[in-house]
Amino acid sequence: MTSKATMTSTEIDDFDDALYTVVIQRDHAAVQAMLAQVDIHSPDLQQPLTSGFLEAAGRDASIAKLFLDANFDVNARDEDGNTALMVAARGEDTYVFDSFSDHEGDECDPLCERQQHPDLQIEFIESLHNVEQLLAHGAAVDAANHTGSTALLQAVTASGQPDIVRLLVQAKCNVVAIDDKGCMALHHAALRGQAENVRLLLTVHDPQDLQVTTADGDSVLYLACTSGNVDVVNLVMASSAHLHVDAANEDLQTPLMTAVIFESLEIVQRLIQAHADVTMKDSFGMTALHHAVYSGANIDIVACLVDAKSDINNTCVDDMANTILHDAVTGSSLEVVAYLVKSGAAVDAVNGVNTIVCGCYWLI
Numbered sequence: 001m002t003s004k005a006t007m008t009s010t011e012i013d014d015f016d017d018a019l020y021t022v023v024i025q026r027d028h029a030a031v032q033a034m035l036a037q038v039d040i041h042s043p044d045l046q047q048p049l050t051s052g053f054l055e056a057a058g059r060d061a062s063i064a065k066l067f068l069d070a071n072f073d074v075n076a077r078d079e080d081g082n083t084a085l086m087v088a089a090r091g092e093d094t095y096v097f098d099s100f101s102d103h104e105g106d107e108c109d110p111l112c113e114r115q116q117h118p119d120l121q122i123e124f125i126e127s128l129h130n131v132e133q134l135l136a137h138g139a140a141v142d143a144a145n146h147t148g149s150t151a152l153l154q155a156v157t158a159s160g161q162p163d164i165v166r167l168l169v170q171a172k173c174n175v176v177a178i179d180d181k182g183c184m185a186l187h188h189a190a191l192r193g194q195a196e197n198v199r200l201l202l203t204v205h206d207p208q209d210l211q212v213t214t215a216d217g218d219s220v221l222y223l224a225c226t227s228g229n230v231d232v233v234n235l236v237m238a239s240s241a242h243l244h245v246d247a248a249n250e251d252l253q254t255p256l257m258t259a260v261i262f263e264s265l266e267i268v269q270r271l272i273q274a275h276a277d278v279t280m281k282d283s284f285g286m287t288a289l290h291h292a293v294y295s296g297a298n299i300d301i302v303a304c305l306v307d308a309k310s311d312i313n314n315t316c317v318d319d320m321a322n323t324i325l326h327d328a329v330t331g332s333s334l335e336v337v338a339y340l341v342k343s344g345a346a347v348d349a350v351n352g353v354n355t356i357v358c359g360c361y362w363l364i
């Protein structure tokens with residue numbers, strides 16, 4: 001190839017393939033030689049150069065530096081609107097995952113080793129270094145891709161590496177930026193049970209931000225309760241004196257209901273301690289207790305809700321019109337059914353299809 005000469009479409013395609021190959025092989029010398037042979041600012045080469053740059057951003061900091069040293073556009077975007085900073089922020093060093101594929105399914109598979117040893121963590125050093133150097137070269141920290149996802153949002157939704165999130169926060173990223181689902185990074189971190197990231201983000205959020213809901217109407221607290229991580233729930237609840245503990249989503253489901261559905265007794269107890277309303281109903285007329293028996297929650301959760309004065313004879317508003325005992329018969333254990341009967345649930349209640357609970361009870 002003639003140095004910095006005009007290239008045909010075939011030559012551009014060949015260059016694209018060749019650059020991709022040496023980048024994924026982490027061949028520093030070959031990448032450096034290829035970049036030296038072309039006009040780094042040529043419009044015809046922006047697509048292959050951007051692909052190579054973004055690949056390096058998630059793979060090798062020294063190769064990404066070659067692009068930066070050649071004055072390639074630090075904010076170049078791929079077809080999805082992603083930048084190198086977004087890719088690096090994901091904290092998913094590609095070479096680590098490449099090494100997995102060679103061993104997939106065998107005893108040497110690093111993924112299997114992680115499953116057998118949950119405390120084993122992979123350090124995403126290259127991505128972390130890339131975030132550092134990209135920010136130092138003026139990468140746009142608040143740029144968003146076609147789904148509205150910024151580097152911070154991608155950091156939280158991918159690996160959730162706290163060191164990367166911390167770098168982005170220190171770079172004054174917009175923590176209230178939302179994606180196409182209406183989610184802030186705090187929503188995603190809460191849903192994923194990322195306690196360290198939630199703690200970090202709460203230090204830079206206004207307490208009012210906790211009232212912001214997603215496109216589905218889910219609050220930060222609701223998503224925290226869905227995660228099953230009581231530490232995250234405690235962080236969220238301690239961050240604002242005016243937190244609406246009963247904030248319902250578009251289906252009228254409350255944080256207490258989702259905590260029950262995901263069977264977290266500790267979170268259920270924490271919410272009730274904070275005076276969560278056990279009488280609230282969702283769009284089907286189901287209370288938290290109703291959800292508990294419908295989803296087969298254990299006796300401790302059911303008893304906790306009954307002790308909190310839940311309506312033990314609540315009836316759904318759909319065509320079935322099941323009472324709590326109807327749904328307990330089909331969805332819970334005999335222990336739960338017996339407990340509800342002992343606690344005063346009406347065994348002669350009839351639902352919308354004239355099914356008597358007592359008859360169902362003695363059939364199981």
